[in-house]
Amino acid sequence: MRAYKGGVRAVDGLDLEVRDGEIYGFLGPNGAGKTTLVRILTTLLRPTSGSARVAGHDVVKSADAVRRSIGVALQEAAIDPLMTGRELLRMQSALHGLKLAEARERATDLLRRVGLTDAGDRRVGGYSGGMRRRLDLALALVHRPVVLFLDEPTTGLDPTSRSALWREVRALNDEGTTVFLTTQYLEEAEQLADRVGIIARGKLVAEGTPETLKSRVSDPMLHVELSEMGDADRARDALSGLGELEPQKEGAPTRVALRTRAGKAAIAPAVRALDEHSIAVESVEVESPTLDDVFLAVTGSDLEGAGI
Amino acid sequence: MRREARVILALGRRALSVQFRRAQLLMPTFVLPLMLLAVIASGTSAAQGLRDFPDIESYVAFVIPGTIVQGALLAGLTTGTALAGDIEFGFFDRLLAAPVRRASLVIGRLCGTLGLGLLQAAFFLLVAMPFGASYPGGVSAVVLSVLLAAVTAVGIGAIASAIAIRTGSLSLMQSIFPFVFVLLFTAPAFLPRPLLTPALRDLAAYNPLTYVVEAIRGLLSGDPGLGDLWSGVGAAVGLALAMTALATMALEARLRAT
Numbered sequence: 001m002r003a004y005k006g007g008v009r010a011v012d013g014l015d016l017e018v019r020d021g022e023i024y025g026f027l028g029p030n031g032a033g034k035t036t037l038v039r040i041l042t043t044l045l046r047p048t049s050g051s052a053r054v055a056g057h058d059v060v061k062s063a064d065a066v067r068r069s070i071g072v073a074l075q076e077a078a079i080d081p082l083m084t085g086r087e088l089l090r091m092q093s094a095l096h097g098l099k100l101a102e103a104r105e106r107a108t109d110l111l112r113r114v115g116l117t118d119a120g121d122r123r124v125g126g127y128s129g130g131m132r133r134r135l136d137l138a139l140a141l142v143h144r145p146v147v148l149f150l151d152e153p154t155t156g157l158d159p160t161s162r163s164a165l166w167r168e169v170r171a172l173n174d175e176g177t178t179v180f181l182t183t184q185y186l187e188e189a190e191q192l193a194d195r196v197g198i199i200a201r202g203k204l205v206a207e208g209t210p211e212t213l214k215s216r217v218s219d220p221m222l223h224v225e226l227s228e229m230g231d232a233d234r235a236r237d238a239l240s241g242l243g244e245l246e247p248q249k250e251g252a253p254t255r256v257a258l259r260t261r262a263g264k265a266a267i268a269p270a271v272r273a274l275d276e277h278s279i280a281v282e283s284v285e286v287e288s289p290t291l292d293d294v295f296l297a298v299t300g301s302d303l304e305g306a307g308i
Numbered sequence: 309m310r311r312e313a314r315v316i317l318a319l320g321r322r323a324l325s326v327q328f329r330r331a332q333l334l335m336p337t338f339v340l341p342l343m344l345l346a347v348i349a350s351g352t353s354a355a356q357g358l359r360d361f362p363d364i365e366s367y368v369a370f371v372i373p374g375t376i377v378q379g380a381l382l383a384g385l386t387t388g389t390a391l392a393g394d395i396e397f398g399f400f401d402r403l404l405a406a407p408v409r410r411a412s413l414v415i416g417r418l419c420g421t422l423g424l425g426l427l428q429a430a431f432f433l434l435v436a437m438p439f440g441a442s443y444p445g446g447v448s449a450v451v452l453s454v455l456l457a458a459v460t461a462v463g464i465g466a467i468a469s470a471i472a473i474r475t476g477s478l479s480l481m482q483s484i485f486p487f488v489f490v491l492l493f494t495a496p497a498f499l500p501r502p503l504l505t506p507a508l509r510d511l512a513a514y515n516p517l518t519y520v521v522e523a524i525r526g527l528l529s530g531d532p533g534l535g536d537l538w539s540g541v542g543a544a545v546g547l548a549l550a551m552t553a554l555a556t557m558a559l560e561a562r563l564r565a566t
Contacts, residue, residue, distance in 0.1 A: 042405050046564070067407035074405075078398030082329040083322065094318030095406035097311045123329075139402070 011036050011047075012202040018195075023169070023179040025193025027186070027291065033202040034182040035075055038151045041180065042072045055147050068096075071140030071177075073133075075151040081125030085116050085135050088124065089142060096143035110138040114168065130161025137168060148172060150181045154188060166191055186291040196291065200299040214289040217297045219243070220263035221287045222270060226254040227280035238277040242266055254282070263288060315408045316416040323390065323420025333389060337382040337428060342435060345375040348498050349439070360502040362534055366440040372432065373524035374497025376453065377517050379428040380461035381488045387421045387461075388468020388481050395476040410563065411556045414469060418462050418552060425461030429454040433528075445530035452537070453524045456544050460520050463547030470555040473562050495521050500534075519543035 011033045018024040028034050039045035041054050043063040052059045055069035079088060086107050093103030111120040114134040124132065133153060140148060150169065154162040169192055173179050183189055189196050190210050198206040198213075206213055222243070226235055235256045236245055243260030260266040264286050274281050327334055345368070353367040364370045394400040403413050433443070433450060443450050472481055494508060495517040501509055512518045523540020526532050 044401055044404055064407045067405060070405070072402075072405045074398060074401055078402060080322075080326060080394075080399050082326045087322070087325075091318050091322050092402075092406070094314050095403065095408055097314070097407075099314075 011040070014050075014199070014202070014204050016197055016204055016207065018178060018180055021173070021176060021178055022194040023173050023181060023192050025189035025196045026180065026182040026199060027184070027189045027196055027295070028182075028199035029184055032199045034184075034199060035151055036202075037199070038072075038074070038149055038180070038182055042070060042074075042149055043067055068143070069146050071143070071145035071148045073136040073140045073148075073150050073153055075155065079124050079132055079136060079139075082123060084121050084123055085111060085127075085138075086120040088135065088139060089120075092139045092142045098143070106142055110141060113141075114138045115164070128161075130157050130164070133157060133161065133165055134168070137165065141172070145177065147178045147180065150179065152182055152184065154183070154185065162188075186295070190291055198295060198298055206294060206298040210291060213291065213294045215261075217289045217293045219259045219261045220289070221246070222258040222260055222263075222266055223285040223287060224256045224258070224270060224274070225282040225284070226256065227282045229253055231279045232256055234277055235274060235279050238273045238279060239270055242270055242273065312409060312412050315412045316419055319403075319413065319416025320419025320423065323387070323417045324423040327386065327390065327420060327424055330390070333386045337379060337386055337424070338431065340382060341375045341378040341428075341432060344378060345371060345432075345436070348374070352498065355499060355503065358503060360500065362500055362531070364529055364531075364534075365442055365444070368436055368439050368441040369443070369528065370525065371498045372436045372441050373453070373521045373528065374492065374495075375432050375436070376429045376457045376524060377460060377495065377497060377521050378488070378492050379432055380425055380457045380520075381464050381491060381517075383421055383424045383428055383461040384464025384466075385468050385481070385485065385488055386424075387417060387465035388472040388484075389478065391417060391469050392472035392476060392478040392481040395472065396478045404563070410559050414466070414552060414555045414559055417469060418465050418548075418555075421461050421465035422458050425458030426454055428461070429457035443528045443530075445527045449527040449530065453527050456520060456524055456527075456540055459544040459548050460517070463516075463544060463551050466548065466551030466555045470551065470558040473555060473558040476562075491515065491517055497521050516543040516547050 014033075014037065026034050026037065036045065040047050041052055041059060043059050043066050046060055054066045057065040057069065059066050083091070089107035089110055090103045093106055098106060107120070111117045114137060116131060116135060116138070119127065119131060124135065127135065137150075137153070153169070154165055157165065166188070169179060169181070181188075181192060193210065195207065195209050196213060197204055208216070224235065224239070226232065230253075232248060232253055236248070239245065239256060239258050243258045243262070243266065246257035246259060249255065258266070258270070267284050267286065271281060271284060348371050349368050355361055356364070356367045356370070362370070391400070433441070433454070468481065471484065475481075494511045495515045496504060496512055497517075501512055501518070501522075504512060519536070519539040520543050522535025523537050524535065526535030526537060
């Protein structure tokens with residue numbers, strides 16, 4: 001798929017598939033093309049070339065069928081501040097063909113679900129950022145969509161609101177909703193996504209489960225903190241069969257680092273090996289690669305510095 | 309069909325209720341025409357004594373159709389302004405992502421304009437009464453005048469919507485406000501056509517609002533000689549239908565272009 005936006009190739013040769021019932025995290029910095037892709041998939045933007053199908057329907061040829069199947073919460077929660085939450089839900093219900101009584105009932109249910117029952121009859125202009133996001137999510141759920149698009153749903157939210165929204169997204173996914181989530185937060189992708197696609201400058205540069213992507217970058221690192229100074233060499237000998245030893249760092253004479261594919265599973269053999277050599281251990285830690293490491297490896301810059 | 313009707317009603321209800329919560333948009337549509345009415349009625353009432361000025365009970369009753377049409381113009385313009393705001397701030401995307409006909413999005417908003425036009429025209433007619441306006445045409449004439457004004461507001465609202473859709477610019481919509489007065493003063497809103505300058509008289513013949521103003525004047529005064537009802541109905545309905553089609557086409561063109 002390709003899309004040009006004001007002469008800029010915003011999305012270029014993108015080819016991806018989201019499986020039924022999964023949470024797909026689309027990760028990339030600002031300007032990478034995430035929102036352009038969401039706008040194409042939600043029928044708000046036509047691709048310049050290529051094709052896309054959502055819930056089995058072509059986004060250009062069967063746009064209406066796509067719209068019936070999807071729920072959309074776009075970036076920055078574009079909600080009329082002069083309307084109340086309940087009014088917005090009822091209007092959204094009408095847009096999706098719900099009858100008046102059904103719309104009334106659905107509004108009440110959704111307000112309860114997103115924790116806005118008390119605020120439902122207040123104008124949205126008085127809502128906090130978190131409340132707006134939750135209302136936006138409720139609006140996207142009015143017609144029980146099979147696919148839910150969330151475009152940077154937690155940008156600008158405080159940690160509590162972010163966690164609450166994550167819980168809700170997980171619950172929706174547990175109920176069978178496929179979720180396509182764009183985010184610039186690594187933690188969000190790690191916490192929520194079954195699979196992650198990384199986009200940079202309009203191209204998909206990596207895709208897989210967070211664990212697979214991380215394992216492609218490097219093996220986890222086992223950090224062993226020894227109790228006694230001078231045990232480092234003996235410890236290195238004891239651990240040499242368990243993985244690849246990192247060079248001893250100056251200024252850290254009691255620390256030994258070992259890169260091993262086994263990750264956490266290597267803790268017990270490592271402690272046993274050190275014990276057999278009568279080496280006292282203070283602590284053992286496993287450091288896994290992060291999605292930021294993945295991002296750095298596939299794009300050559302970290303997520304923060306990759307904005308276009 | 310029923311489904312689309314529900315969509316249109318919901319959008320119309322939203323457009324109207326939000327209008328009443330946005331004082332900065334609502335106030336001018338009600339207050340400005342009354343202010344102009346007060347100025348015109350007190351400053352130019354001497355015109356009533358001129359030759360070619362029709363024989364009418366009160367000058368206020370003569371100029372109130374101009375006030376009603378000015379209200380319709382402003383109601384229409386605020387429709388475009390509100391729509392441009394929806395586009396600029398992203399709310400319109402929410403509507404576009406819903407499985408509704410594109411024409412329903414335009415018509416729904418114009419339903420709100422229709423409601424506003426009805427309320428405005430009724431309000432102006434009521435307010436003018438204590439200041440000497442009377443309506444010899446009777447209740448049916450008043451009802452028809454209000455309807456005619458509301459349909460005119462829809463036509464103007466549709467033009468404004470087409471501009472808003474094409475540009476998506478709130479500031480541009482606000483800047484076209486002065487054109488309201490150009491349209492108003494190139495129609496015989498406050499003076500009969502024979503008393504306009506020849507150039508204005510020629511322009512007035514091409515201004516659909518001319519026929520609406522005269523039709524309302526004829527209706528309210530009970531004197532069909534002051535304005536032909538069917539010319540007014542033709543102008544208002546024609547304007548509303550043609551401009552609604554134009555706004556719908558503008559929306560389709562915008563969606564094709566993005």
